[in-house]
Amino acid sequence: MECVSVYTPSEVVEETGFSLDTLRYYEKIGLLAGIERNSAGQRRFTQQDLGWLNLIRCLRDTGMPIAGMLRFADLVRQGEHTVAERIELLEEHDRRVKEQIANLAERQKYIHHKISYYRSVL
Amino acid sequence: MECVSVYTPSEVVEETGFSLDTLRYYEKIGLLAGIERNSAGQRRFTQQDLGWLNLIRCLRDTGMPIAGMLRFADLVRQGEHTVAERIELLEEHDRRVKEQIANLAERQKYIHHKISYYRSVL
DNA sequence: GTTTGACCTGGAGTGCACTCCAGGTGGGAC
């Protein structure tokens, strides 16, 4: 327990569900930037880093490719004047998520249909 | 226009949305079996093949891995006595689709939340 | 009769998103 919220790699793995390798990979490709290090060169994550990772997880789990997340990360790094663009990017993504849900629901109907058919021939 | 419903590869590409390469790949790995050929060795698909491809598309688009579809194809090939198992497999898959939808909806809430936040700082 | 185009085969290559590995460091527990 530390006074200031600083997290070791294993704590971040625990909290975010990303593997340590994935965290390093994200840092390598620039999806995670400015992660601090202690004197021994080990990563020390802040509360803010955790927040960012949470957003990354959300975008990833809704099917945004890494290239899209990198674009978003780039906007964030450019500062406050890109907020409108960030909204646009998120709204565009939101539309795709909506489509995904509608699509899944539609396909699911067909699966139900198939199951009923199989039930009827049992 | 033929009297009997027989489809050329390009017609199947048109109707199913799978690429020709994908159709060949599916045949190679055994997901598509018993596709007939004309005298020149070219594929001729039946109405039944199209029905199967439709199901494949549905399962694929809801995230079933090829290994799962191969298991299903195997059950179908084994004949009528596997109907109960097919129902089980489809129901298991249906549960995962349901989870996917719930998950997407949950994540979408967070995206909406983020968008509202950005709107508030504009 | 030759050109075009849809089709064939086996096998190599691609893109994505990790995941694993070898070899090494540094600090706390005993």
Next chain:
DNA sequence: GTCCCACCTGGAGTGCACTCCAGGTCAAAC
């Protein structure tokens, strides 16, 4: 003071689902 374990690096390897390619066949259009 030594042992262990979490961590480090660069780079190679993996799994999935295609996708592309070279070289060839055949039938119909012109």
